[in-house]
Amino acid sequence: MKAFIKTKYGGPEVLQLEEIDKPMVKDGYILVKVVANSANPADWHLLRGKPFFARFTSGLFKPKEKIAGADFAGIIVETGKNVTSFKVGDKVFGETLMGGAFAEYVNVPANVCGKVPNNVSIVQMASIPTAGLTALQALVTYGKITSGEKVFINGASGGVGHFAVQIAKSYGANVTAVCSGRNVDFVKSLGADKVVAYDTENIHQHNGSYDLIIDANGNLTYADYTRMGKRGVMIGFTTMGHMFSTLVSKLFGNFPLIQFTVESNTKDMQTLAELVAQGKVKPQIEKLFSYKEIPEAISYIEAMRTRGKVVMQWIDDQNQTVSTNNLTNVPF
Numbered sequence: 001m002k003a004f005i006k007t008k009y010g011g012p013e014v015l016q017l018e019e020i021d022k023p024m025v026k027d028g029y030i031l032v033k034v035v036a037n038s039a040n041p042a043d044w045h046l047l048r049g050k051p052f053f054a055r056f057t058s059g060l061f062k063p064k065e066k067i068a069g070a071d072f073a074g075i076i077v078e079t080g081k082n083v084t085s086f087k088v089g090d091k092v093f094g095e096t097l098m099g100g101a102f103a104e105y106v107n108v109p110a111n112v113c114g115k116v117p118n119n120v121s122i123v124q125m126a127s128i129p130t131a132g133l134t135a136l137q138a139l140v141t142y143g144k145i146t147s148g149e150k151v152f153i154n155g156a157s158g159g160v161g162h163f164a165v166q167i168a169k170s171y172g173a174n175v176t177a178v179c180s181g182r183n184v185d186f187v188k189s190l191g192a193d194k195v196v197a198y199d200t201e202n203i204h205q206h207n208g209s210y211d212l213i214i215d216a217n218g219n220l221t222y223a224d225y226t227r228m229g230k231r232g233v234m235i236g237f238t239t240m241g242h243m244f245s246t247l248v249s250k251l252f253g254n255f256p257l258i259q260f261t262v263e264s265n266t267k268d269m270q271t272l273a274e275l276v277a278q279g280k281v282k283p284q285i286e287k288l289f290s291y292k293e294i295p296e297a298i299s300y301i302e303a304m305r306t307r308g309k310v311v312m313q314w315i316d317d318q319n320q321t322v323s324t325n326n327l328t329n330v331p332f
């Protein structure tokens with residue numbers, strides 16, 4: 001099978017498209033023929049081995065996992081022993097955060113996947129796993145969102161943020177969202193009640209009052225959380241220094257601020273699938289790349305200015321490549 005391989009740390013140029021053996025399906029695992037992947041900041045963090053401390057998990061001098069990529073959606077071609085929740089032919093989506101997804105076939109534990117709803121394309125669902133799951137877990141698992149609450153979402157136009165706005169609305173929240181001026185209309189179209197452009201208003205002086213603060217960008221300070229909110233969830237990070245100082249302030253303060261790392265499970269994946277099937281969450285795909293352009297897709301998202309998501313399709317025949325305008329009718 002074809003797969004994007006990394007044998008050393010570096011930029012997207014270290015990724016090589018190679019022919020390697022198809023993985024053997026393990027007990028409790030499913031083998032999925034990949035239809036599409038999406039790109040996440042975690043992909044280039046792992047590719048570059050940055051921040052450095054992450055190498056204690058991903059490999060000190062070179063990456064332990066040779067195949068890049070986390071998010072995938074596709075069709076099950078084989079199931080391992082003890083897999084009861086899925087069968088061959090099921091359309092699934094999932095994530096394997098440490099890598100393995102940028103390949104024709106991915107071998108993953110069944111319990112990190114969800115089923116693609118009948119009325120949604122596999123390509124659309126490929127945009128969901130890491131970003132959708134992070135938004136859901138920030139709001140629901142850790143943020144304990146309830147209907148009628150006032151929620152502030154910083155970094156609302158990116159992968160995580162654009163899902164967070166829609167999920168918060170679907171839980172009945174009143175949403176104030178923050179993005180750059182060029183994305184204000186986009187974020188309003190997602191359902192935000194109020195949108196603040198960070199390039200015209202200094203967010204560190206914003207004086208609103210909220211039940212829950214979600215920071216998908218990662219530049220809010222501890223003082224921002226305590227000034228504006230009753231509880232907070234920190235998702236993104238800008239610099240190690242900023243994250244460290246926020247967490248140290250939290251140690252000495254009593255504001256309920258949670259930082260977490262997303263973890264995949266079928267229950268949350270199914271919740272996301274239902275929200276998409278009901279039209280409450282609409283994945284917004286800014287750009288579609290071919291699988292051959294996966295290094296270019298990673299380069300593109302490294303700027304951290306993605307509007308919604310970037311998706312890469314495993315299709316050789318360019319005539320079959322769908323446009324971002326017509327994703328509801330794609331043949332997969």
Ligand SMILES: NC(=O)c1ccc[n+]([C@@H]2O[C@H](COP(=O)([O-])OP(=O)(O)OC[C@H]3O[C@@H](n4cnc5c(N)ncnc54)[C@H](OP(=O)(O)O)[C@@H]3O)[C@@H](O)[C@H]2O)c1
Pocket residue numbers: 040041042130131134154155156157158159160161178179180181183198216217218219234235236237238260261262301303304305306307308
């Ligand atoms: N904790 C976890 O488990 C977890 C999981 C997934 C992701 N993350 C982290 O979450 C962050 C967001 O991920 P993502 O996938 O959403 O990234 P993304 O798709 O690249 O989106 C980044 C967004 O940040 C916005 N942004 C840039 N500067 C900003 C500023 N000063 N204030 C507010 N927003 C700003 C950009 O919007 P504009 O273009 O409008 O500025 C862009 O849409 C990343 O740091 C990622 O590593 C953490």
